[in-house]
Amino acid sequence: MAMVELSIPPRSAYVGVVRLAVSSLARKAGLDEEVVDDLKIAVSEACTNAVEDTPGDDPISIRWMEEDDRVTIEIADRRPSSNAEDPLDTQGFSTRLTMSLALLESLVDSFELTAREGGGYCTRLVVNR
């Protein structure tokens, strides 16, 4: 299993860096260009949600794990909550987070958000090969 780890400060400027790294790893792994595009969006969503809700300087770690039959990406943070809000705003439009979760659920084969021991959340994305 090939594993690559990356840690970023919880700032919006670094989300693009993660996208670049993941798209490069995904191409190296031989994933189809459409899957690379989907993965870029899913990773961007997961990192954006982590960055938006991390108030301090706790870094966000991204772990890429490549196996014969699948690729798993874990995005781990120390945000205090996963911001459970109303899915619609006062005018009936979907909020950014609602759209983000819809994208995460449809762009990868498996999406899980779990609470971490010691605080924070882990977003787990799986793409079957």
Place this chain on the structure above:
Amino acid sequence: MELGLDVRTVGSHSVVDVKGEIDVYTAPKLREKLIELVSQGSYDVVVNLEGVDFLDSTGLGVLVGALKRVKAHDGSLSLVCTQDKILKIFKITGLTKVFPIHGSVEEAIGGTD
């Protein structure tokens, strides 16, 4: 990572040609530009996404926010997009029902009159 924003006036419409990646880092720049346009009295806006390589929920949130602003003035916000990878984002989030999406700027301007 740069986001290019060029604004031109075509008839009664303001057309914003966007180039680059719209994400959590660059989206504020687009939001500010759209707010500025509406505050200057441009209520019929076309956002041309043909030069956009990447769009996620942050960019969608900005477009929805701009739509609400122009609607408050009985205006319109239409999009120009033919790229499958970008259209897919609008389909997944149900926004194809919210935004008129056109194949060209000319079509967008004709369609919102």
